[in-house]
Amino acid sequence: MTDSPVAAADTPPTLDPEARDALAELLLSLADDEFVIGFWDSEWTGIAPMLEEDVATSSIAQDELGHAKAFYELLGTVVEDDPDRIAFGREPEDFRHASLLNHARGDWAFSTTRRYLYETADAVRLAALAGSAYAPLAALAGKMRREETYHLLHAETWLRRLADGAEDARTRLADALRSLWPDAQQVFAPLEHEERLVREGVLPTPMRELHARWTAGVRPVVERIAGPLPDAAVAPDGRRRRTDDFRWLHGEFTLVARSEEGAVW
Amino acid sequence: MVSSSTIDLRERRAWEELARIPDPEIPAISLVDLGVIGSVAVDDRRVRVELLPTFIGCPAIGVMQDEIIERLTASGIAGEVEVVLSFDPPWTSDRITPEGRKRLRRSGFAPPADTPVGPALGQLDELAVLPIAECPYCGSRSTTLENPFGPTLCRAIYHCAECRQPFEQFKRI
Numbered sequence: 001m002t003d004s005p006v007a008a009a010d011t012p013p014t015l016d017p018e019a020r021d022a023l024a025e026l027l028l029s030l031a032d033d034e035f036v037i038g039f040w041d042s043e044w045t046g047i048a049p050m051l052e053e054d055v056a057t058s059s060i061a062q063d064e065l066g067h068a069k070a071f072y073e074l075l076g077t078v079v080e081d082d083p084d085r086i087a088f089g090r091e092p093e094d095f096r097h098a099s100l101l102n103h104a105r106g107d108w109a110f111s112t113t114r115r116y117l118y119e120t121a122d123a124v125r126l127a128a129l130a131g132s133a134y135a136p137l138a139a140l141a142g143k144m145r146r147e148e149t150y151h152l153l154h155a156e157t158w159l160r161r162l163a164d165g166a167e168d169a170r171t172r173l174a175d176a177l178r179s180l181w182p183d184a185q186q187v188f189a190p191l192e193h194e195e196r197l198v199r200e201g202v203l204p205t206p207m208r209e210l211h212a213r214w215t216a217g218v219r220p221v222v223e224r225i226a227g228p229l230p231d232a233a234v235a236p237d238g239r240r241r242r243t244d245d246f247r248w249l250h251g252e253f254t255l256v257a258r259s260e261e262g263a264v265w
Numbered sequence: 266m267v268s269s270s271t272i273d274l275r276e277r278r279a280w281e282e283l284a285r286i287p288d289p290e291i292p293a294i295s296l297v298d299l300g301v302i303g304s305v306a307v308d309d310r311r312v313r314v315e316l317l318p319t320f321i322g323c324p325a326i327g328v329m330q331d332e333i334i335e336r337l338t339a340s341g342i343a344g345e346v347e348v349v350l351s352f353d354p355p356w357t358s359d360r361i362t363p364e365g366r367k368r369l370r371r372s373g374f375a376p377p378a379d380t381p382v383g384p385a386l387g388q389l390d391e392l393a394v395l396p397i398a399e400c401p402y403c404g405s406r407s408t409t410l411e412n413p414f415g416p417t418l419c420r421a422i423y424h425c426a427e428c429r430q431p432f433e434q435f436k437r438i
Contacts, residue, residue, distance in 0.1 A: 063320065070352075147320060
């Protein structure tokens with residue numbers, strides 16, 4: 001029966017401990033980014049500036065949480081852990097999302113700015129990961145890129161709309177850009193085991209090169225709105241800083257899991 | 266051992282069963298016409314179905330999985346039924362069959378634009394995701410996109426200037 005197509009079921013690869021840690025670190029950073037922005041975006045459901053935006057932000061949030069789920073499930077096969085436990089069973093300090101996602105949603109201009117910065121960075125990252133030597137990740141990234149095209153379009157449309165809007169809108173947008181700019185760089189914070197990931201083609205392009213690509217595309221756009229922005233650097237702890245805003249969000253999204261251990265839908 | 270022709274026959278029966286399962290969100294179209302069945306493989310013990318999610322976060326995936334297991338188990342094609350999710354190849358709206366597109370139109374949904382703009386498996390560009398949708402009620406192409414995001418992840422909302430009806434389009438992806 002060895003040639004049976006059914007027997008050829010997906011089995012997780014056998015990895016040495018370092019390779020497993022490296023892969024786990026990358027997948028966790030991707031999952032946590034999508035998970036946390038998904039929860040922040042979902043906070044607009046019912047209170048966005050207009051009905052269409054209630055629908056749009058909710059839909060985008062649902063996409064992001066779906067992406068997070070797919071990443072946590074893939075991570076679950078690598079570290080042999082339950083995806084739900086990884087998502088809902090960790091302390092705030094164990095999360096590895098970029099510091100860009102530490103802040104509360106703020107006003108519409110703040111959320112728009114953050115989504116623009118995040119979506120553009122995510123697009124650069126996914127484009128690289130679609131060529132990953134780790135096949136399940138490459139397939140997932142390829143599929144995500146098609147969905148993310150809609151998110152990017154949405155974020156760019158709103159950025160343009162606020163930038164061309166009344167003075168109040170422009171001021172809020174420029175303020176948000178200046179305050180989020182340093183944290184936005186942290187999407188490309190170096191990973192602890194990055195060298196190994198790059199060497200094996202799991203991450204086909206180093207983070208510092210992805211960072212340069214993103215900056216080249218985004219800086220001219222945001223500087224037209226906010227004026228000259230400082231050269232902001234990625235920081236080694238760019239994915240390890242946590243804030244009270246995030247601790248509050250963590251309390252919200254773990255509420256059900258904490259009150260009813262092992263609960264299922 | 267079972268002969269290979271018996272397996273072929275059972276595979277065909279499995280496809281026929283799958284063609285009778287309606288999409289949980291748009292029941293007018295079957296899972297086969299929607300193009301979410303990537304492959305079907307049968308051996309002595311098991312039938313294994315590869316399910317390609319339309320959108321990664323689609324909440325109907327679990328319902329589809331359950332319905333496939335229930336239907337194929339009841340059919341007696343094999344003792345065990347396994348459904349695995351796959352993103353390789355990715356589901357794209359080009360996988361909806363001509364029959365599926367007809368059925369979508371008949372139930373008030375514009376099918377995704379059928380003139381491929383972006384590369385089928387590469388990234389979509391903005392032109393690819395903003396096609397002109399044809400009104401499923403009157404056939405007019407004088408329509409405007411109201412919202413690329415709709416009541417489910419896979420639908421966009423349009424308005425027809427001709428018959429003045431709002432309608433939904435199955436997104437191009």
